[in-house]
């Protein structure tokens with residue numbers, strides 16, 4: 001018997017009420033959806049993502065999202081979403097507390113737990129691709145695991161590097177931030193430029209000593225997948241999407 005009743009179903013969409021909508025930057029929001037029971041958990045494993053369904057102007061839209069809350073969190077599930085010009089983005093932009101989103105899951109993903117967690121985890125995140133990476137980090141912390149983490153985290157500009165205070169607070173997590181550009185008047189002492197081969201070689205352990213999980217924009221993953229393969233990580237990596 002599971003400890004908690006699972007709120008989500010892998011086979012059918014279920015409705016969940018938006019309980020909080022927190023702006024993390026101009027275009028990034030943290031959405032908390034309540035489960036029917038305070039004691040419910042998600043039923044997902046760490047690293048697994050979900051499917052969401054909404055109807056916009058009569059059209060059904062289905063998109064995938066990775067929770068940032070961990071499987072043991074009860075009563076709610078948290079999604080980190082980027083709101084731009086896309087269709088589900090529109091739904092999220094209009095969504096108010098009390099509105100309902102249909103969620104189904106788990107779907108798939110990089111499944112990890114205390115037993116399977118490597119000694120060193122390399123995470124590469126672009127934009128809201130931080131979502132599964134943050135969940136993995138939170139799981140490592142919750143498990144009091146001695147796994148060390150190196151996170152390469154890139155975003156359009158410094159304001160989109162969300163959860164920096166939390167990431168910087170973890171002793172076993174080393175984060176290297178990089179941004180595409182720095183707007184005029186913004187103070188930034190970190191790196192500028194895309195995550196690239198040089199950055200991977202400078203900061204990540206060799207393939208024998210780590211496992212790489214990557215999540216980001218389609219273009220970033222297309223480019224860096226090839227780079228990681230060239231550097232010998234082909235059998236030691238998981239790429240979302």
Ligand SMILES: Cc1cc2nc3c(=O)[nH]c(=O)nc-3n(C[C@H](O)[C@H](O)[C@H](O)COP(=O)(O)OP(=O)(O)OC[C@H]3O[C@@H](n4cnc5c(N)ncnc54)[C@H](O)[C@@H]3O)c2cc1C
Pocket residue numbers: 049061063064065066067080081082084085086087088089090128129131132240241
């Ligand atoms: C496994 C997985 C996990 C994911 N996890 C997350 C997550 O945790 N958080 C998250 O934010 N995203 C996540 N995504 C991405 C997410 O599923 C959606 O693809 C994303 O939110 C965009 O959906 P959309 O409907 O808003 O955009 P779509 O309507 O699908 O549009 C796609 C892109 O085209 C652009 N576009 C659309 N219309 C126009 C237009 N008229 N002019 C110019 N550009 C346009 C949009 O800006 C958008 O970038 C994940 C994807 C996968 C595969």
